[in-house]
Amino acid sequence: MHISQFSYYSPTIFTRLLIPSTPKGIADKVLYLDADILCIDSMAELLPMEFGENAATILPDAAETTHRRRVAFQLSLQKYFNSGFMYMNVDTWLAKEITELTIHAILENYKDHRFPAQDELNIILEGQIKYFDRK
Numbered sequence: 674m675h676i677s678q679f680s681y682y683s684p685t686i687f688t689r690l691l692i693p694s695t696p697k698g699i700a701d702k703v704l705y706l707d708a709d710i711l712c713i714d715s716m717a718e719l720l721p722m723e724f725g726e727n728a729a730t731i732l733p734d735a736a737e738t739t740h741r742r743r744v745a746f747q748l749s750l751q752k753y754f755n756s757g758f759m760y761m762n763v764d765t766w767l768a769k770e771i772t773e774l775t776i777h778a779i780l781e782n783y784k785d786h787r788f789p790a791q792d793e794l795n796i797i798l799e800g801q802i803k804y805f806d807r808k
């Protein structure tokens with residue numbers, strides 16, 4: 674499917690969604706970082722991390738954004754994450770068809786969301802993710 678035919682968004686918002694299919698059969702985890710993320714310490718503690726049945730481990734967004742977005746989408750867990758940092762469980766992500774569900778939701782609800790990929794990921798992944806400490 675050529676996503677840009679069906680959306681007025683730049684194809685770059687869909688990139689993070691396509692990443693888990695790339696290492697299938699090679700790696701069971703993949704780390705996605707937005708270009709504005711600065712890492713200043715070792716990320717070695719991520720390597721042995723277990724996901725369980727979670728599709729990803731993520732970081733909570735800023736408190737004010739979390740409050741506004743969780744109220745707007747009536748998220749039952751009262752949490753909202755920043756999709757600029759996602760440590761993805763490749764097999765679970767693919768098995769649960771997170772990419773397909775999210776792309777479909779973005780294309781269907783594009784007028785209702787300020788942060789289309791992030792908003793839809795928060796809705797679709799609610800209860801299927803683990804949260805990192807914001808350190």
